Amino acid sequence: QVQLVESGGVLVRPGGSLRLSCVVSEFTLSDYYMSWIRQAPGKGLEWVSSISDSGNTKSYADSVRGRFAVSKDDAQKSLFLQMTSLGADDTAVYYCARGRFCSGTSCYFDYWGQGTLVTVSS
Amino acid sequence: SYGLTQPPSVSVSPGQTVSVTCSGDQLGRKNVCWYQQKPGQSPVLVIYQDRKRPSGIPGRFSGSNSGNTATLTISGTQALDEADYYCQAWDNNVVLFGGGTKLTVL
Numbered sequence: 001q002v003q004l005v006e007s008g009g010v011l012v013r014p015g016g017s018l019r020l021s022c023v024v025s026e027f028t029l030s031d032y033y034m035s036w037i038r039q040a041p042g043k044g045l046e047w048v049s050s051i052s053d054s055g056n057t058k059s060y061a062d063s064v065r066g067r068f069a070v071s072k073d074d075a076q077k078s079l080f081l082q083m084t085s086l087g088a089d090d091t092a093v094y095y096c097a098r099g100r101f102c103s104g105t106s107c108y109f110d111y112w113g114q115g116t117l118v119t120v121s122s
Numbered sequence: 123s124y125g126l127t128q129p130p131s132v133s134v135s136p137g138q139t140v141s142v143t144c145s146g147d148q149l150g151r152k153n154v155c156w157y158q159q160k161p162g163q164s165p166v167l168v169i170y171q172d173r174k175r176p177s178g179i180p181g182r183f184s185g186s187n188s189g190n191t192a193t194l195t196i197s198g199t200q201a202l203d204e205a206d207y208y209c210q211a212w213d214n215n216v217v218l219f220g221g222g223t224k225l226t227v228l
Contacts, residue, residue: 035217107153108170
């Protein structure tokens, strides 16, 4: 069945960098819009970044624009999130999620990974 | 910037009907979906495109969206429905989440 498995979350010092990965199975990345969504401890969901099925359109939340970069490798069935200049506010569980019908006025996420925890602390 | 507002918490007795609201400027012009998240688990889609239920989601979950408010309604609420619920919309390549509502089944 469809699966998304994130990895790469670790303890990192403020100002550091980190690369998260999300490996998918049972579907083709080039057919779907994909997103990263995070959740700080005890807080709500916060959208981080998205990449279109073609990879040509990338979007970012204001809180991470200029520091984070989303990419993917369709052949490797992998989605990535490169994070730089990390701060305490970036501490969260990071989920990758598969988007559906992400155009016009509709976009929703039908499958989510289990999440990977990023902790930014000295 | 555009925002979605949810009540922080709602409570319901088992077997009763409960509604969770999500408010935003002219929200009725957008498609809204809803996620259920239980402690320690990933979110699960329960309603998409305002009122559609994914396969496997019980019929007691329903949704509506009009004017400035989208609503998730759970009929015949069960103890296992106790969870956080998040609304989500999409606006010009930006994904928007509500702050979440904690549903307590008393």
